[in-house]
């Protein structure tokens with residue numbers, strides 16, 4: 231049977247898109263010490279062919295355009311893998327990607343994969359130095375066999391992207407890795423710069439595996455320069471790095487930032503970090519927090535957030551230089567937020583969008599929550615506050631509702647509330663300042 235015709239170039243797969251994942255078997259021929267889905271966690275590693283066909287049919291019915299086949303190591307099931315690829319392509323799925331360590335792929339099998347309709351392979355070439363690759367793969371001789379597999383796939387026209395899974399022992403070698411790829415594997419056009427995710431087997435070896443973010447912050451920009459000079463697309467995937475670890479100046483290649491910008495940070499999913507990652511105290515002052523899922527929880531709990539510092543500081547509207555600060559835009563209204571101000575906020579492409587208002591009502595809250603506003607600054611005159619008239623009571627009800635709703639939003643999507651209290655003030659002002667801080671206001675600024 232001839233392979234299904236390839237998709238037209240303009241339909242090229244967007245490599246940052248979320249993909250359907252079919253794990254063919256959880257069994258594996260390697261023993262990567264960092265594996266996030268280790269074979270020993272799966273007492274029944276291989277589903278029956280029948281179960282798998284149901285999963286595949288569901289995927290085909292979903293209309294998704296890229297099927298990713300992974301594992302474990304899918305090439306262990308040589309015939310089943312070919313049949314799944316053939317079935318998916320035959321049913322009209324335009325892109326089928328294979329995640330593999332490639333050591334079992336020789337020229338003959340690469341030809342069979344291409345004939346079945348495989349469009350791309352995502353290969354775990356873990357280092358350009360054989361000793362590092364073999365140690366990280368947990369298999370002696372894996373490096374040479376992996377290279378042979380990559381050559382074979384490229385030889386039959388399958389697109390290959392590489393995944394180095396940066397670990398502590400390879401963290402300073404990334405620029406050399408890219409130089410090696412450019413020289414030895416010129417057919418490879420894409421490298422996904424992932425770094426050890428502290429899950430699965432990796433949890434048992436965290437201190438020796440988890441890279442040092444202070445080191446990577448300097449190494450990644452050099453890797454980006456080498457990749458750009460060689461025409462290699464370097465991506466920061468979900469299993470990659472927080473923006474402040476080398477990616478702040480290249481957000482267009484950071485999957486979380488792309489998704490957050492494309493989906494908006496609310497109400498669409500935006501950054502989907504499945505609760506694996508979280509932001510920490512430094513992120514509160516970061517102008518890019520709405521484009522970043524933060525760091526793995528273990529980076530905060532076991533490394534104290536080392537290496538994470540806002541690459542762009544959010545500047546409050548009352549601070550000097552706020553209007554021109556990069557990464558943010560400020561819209562001001564003397565009273566309640568206006569429709570024009572809300573739609574300007576929605577149209578803004580900046581990661582931080584301030585609305586500065588002098589009043590609020592409860593009715594404004596849903597409008598604010600669905601606008602593109604990321605930081606609301608409520609400026610109150612303390613004289614009015616002390617007088618406690620009906621307008622101020624209404625504003626405080628709005629503020630109460632806003633703070634209550636904000637707490638339940640995910641970090642990167644939270645509308646931060648800031649207060650500026652202008653004037654000397656008295657007991658009502660101090661009480662409000664304490665109350666707002668306790669209820670989660672990000673800043674309470676007194677300006678006597």
Ligand SMILES: C[S@@+](CC[C@H](N)C(=O)[O-])C[C@H]1O[C@@H](n2cnc3c(N)ncnc32)[C@H](O)[C@@H]1O
Nearest residue numbers: 264265266301302303329330331354393426427
């Ligand atoms: C679980 S593997 C299965 C496919 C295949 N056996 C392989 O090694 O490429 C799927 C992908 O996850 C990556 N991976 C595994 N554990 C990881 C971890 N702890 N952090 C980041 N990526 C990881 C692998 O490098 C591979 O690209």
Ligand code: SF4
Nearest residue numbers: 472474513516519522
């Ligand atoms: S939100 Fe946090 S983790 Fe992300 S770039 Fe800013 S400081 Fe770094």
